[in-house]
Amino acid sequence: MFSIPLHVGFEVYLGLMLAGLTLAVALSYLRGGPTQWKVVEEQLCFCRECHFTFLVRRKANIVRCPRCHSLCRVRPRL
Numbered sequence: 272m273f274s275i276p277l278h279v280g281f282e283v284y285l286g287l288m289l290a291g292l293t294l295a296v297a298l299s300y301l302r303g304g305p306t307q308w309k310v311v312e313e314q315l316c317f318c319r320e321c322h323f324t325f326l327v328r329r330k331a332n333i334v335r336c337p338r339c340h341s342l343c344r345v346r347p348r349l
């Protein structure tokens with residue numbers, strides 16, 4: 272049997288954890304990484320007349336509610 276001092280064991284454990292983390296980050300970048308994210312093209316609009324929420328295009332200012340056909344003003348997302 273051989274014994275490992277506590278500080279050496281901790282260094283080995285820390286080194287293995289850092290190697291695993293580095294490998295996970297490298298695999299994430301090889302699979303596309305954060306460049307695969309894209310901004311959603313739509314946003315939510317709330318109709319005040321019938322309380323219906325629906326998706327509209329991002330650049331639309333005024334849309335017609337699909338349920339009650341009233342005009343709804345789209346508030347820009349901050």
Ligand SMILES: [Zn+2]
Nearest residue numbers: 318321336339
């Ligand atoms: Zn409506």
